[in-house]
Amino acid sequence: MAKAAPSERLTRIPGGGGRAVRLARGQRLKLINTHGSQVVDTWALSSADHSEYLSMEQTRRMLFKLWPQQGDRLYSNRRTPMLAMERDTSPGVHDTLFACCDEWVYANYGCPPGHANCRDNFLRAVRDLGIDPPLVPNPLNLWMSIPVHDNIGLQIGHPVTRPGDYVVLRALMGVVLVFSACPMDVTPINGPDCQPRDVHFSLSARRV
Amino acid sequence: MAKAAPSERLTRIPGGGGRAVRLARGQRLKLINTHGSQVVDTWALSSADHSEYLSMEQTRRMLFKLWPQQGDRLYSNRRTPMLAMERDTSPGVHDTLFACCDEWVYANYGCPPGHANCRDNFLRAVRDLGIDPPLVPNPLNLWMSIPVHDNIGLQIGHPVTRPGDYVVLRALMGVVLVFSACPMDVTPINGPDCQPRDVHFSLSARRV
Numbered sequence A, B: 001m002a003k004a005a006p007s008e009r010l011t012r013i014p015g016g017g018g019r020a021v022r023l024a025r026g027q028r029l030k031l032i033n034t035h036g037s038q039v040v041d042t043w044a045l046s047s048a049d050h051s052e053y054l055s056m057e058q059t060r061r062m063l064f065k066l067w068p069q070q071g072d073r074l075y076s077n078r079r080t081p082m083l084a085m086e087r088d089t090s091p092g093v094h095d096t097l098f099a100c101c102d103e104w105v106y107a108n109y110g111c112p113p114g115h116a117n118c119r120d121n122f123l124r125a126v127r128d129l130g131i132d133p134p135l136v137p138n139p140l141n142l143w144m145s146i147p148v149h150d151n152i153g154l155q156i157g158h159p160v161t162r163p164g165d166y167v168v169l170r171a172l173m174g175v176v177l178v179f180s181a182c183p184m185d186v187t188p189i190n191g192p193d194c195q196p197r198d199v200h201f202s203l204s205a206r207r208v
Helices: A056-063 A103-108 A116-128 B056-063 B103-108 B118-126
Strands: A011-013 A019-021 A028-033 A040-046 A073-075 A082-087 A141-143 A165-171 A175-181 A197-205 B011-013 B018-025 B028-033 B039-047 B073-075 B082-087 B139-141 B167-169 B175-182 B201-204
Touching: A011 A019, A011 A103, A011 A175, A019 A028, A019 A116, A019 A197, A040 A082, A040 A116, A040 B018, A056 A073, A056 A116, A116 A175, A165 A175, A165 B056, B011 B018, B018 B028, B018 B073, B018 B118, B018 B201, B028 B039, B039 B118, B103 B167, B118 B175, B175 B201
Parallel strands: none
Antiparallel strands: A011 A197, A019 A175, A028 A165, A028 A197, A040 A141, A040 A175, A073 A082, A082 A165, B011 B201, B018 B175, B028 B167, B028 B201, B039 B139, B039 B175, B073 B082, B082 B167
């Protein structure tokens, strides 16, 4: 497990599982890639209006980048800054291109019905908070590596993260943050052994 | 204007304007880049359930490509094949990365309120058909050129299309297709003279 400051209270997200957490404006969340190999699908909804969501297509357009880097702001579907990626101790390879895994992709791979998936994790996590989302947005896939070849081809890579690397996200508005420690165990998106593993997060005090 | 077969009835989409059209399963639509310089934002909704929409994040994942090419199928947010790109006479450079232009991007550029935009074109076109869409999806930006640099950086390019180049889309389910001849006149996304221009389409007979 990652080293934590004495006052840092860590919450576990089990490998393959999901979790939603409310952040007040200004509050920070530190998400730790405890074992270094785990992709974490990440969404945000505005607390004030759940139809405003973290939008990868707006974020790419505003940053002119395929994914955000340390110091960048992340934008909603109304082009409003929603989160800041304040810190990223990892090599900074993430993905915004691929939909979250869902029951249909596991069916395509021939898995029996009921395989855990990021889409169900998202829906369950937000419904546990009493939210009925109008859609499942394209997530920010933290630590997921999708190299682009010849300006068009996409490939599944392995995470290049080290154990204990972390990202700090600061809320620029009140948000519901949702994480899914991706359950993918067919492709090597979570590393060559295809093994989903736990990640952990800590929250700063509110209104810092 | 592009050459049309004698029986081909062309419908005009004015430069900067939008249009929605219903396609039955199996029906084809030929979209002509009449002047060669125009980006056309393209969406599809399932006729049977408007919460099923053409999904760029699913299409990229299913094709392992940044954008579809001639012969590819395009997928819905339920990973169902929705459209086929049967023919593409253009050099085949399109985009799926950028959100459609909207009132907020023109405000960022300092334009006065009320500038035509693809988001409003989409909403108006589907509402004219009595549809209240649950969201504005990430469009397929036909003929839009967004080169990727160093695996992360994105740049606005010019269309590389020739006058009269066309794409043929075949409906793999009943769909509402929506087009917006992008009104962007600030950046050179519609060519170096920043001038939106008309495009045209024709429809095959139903149930071919």
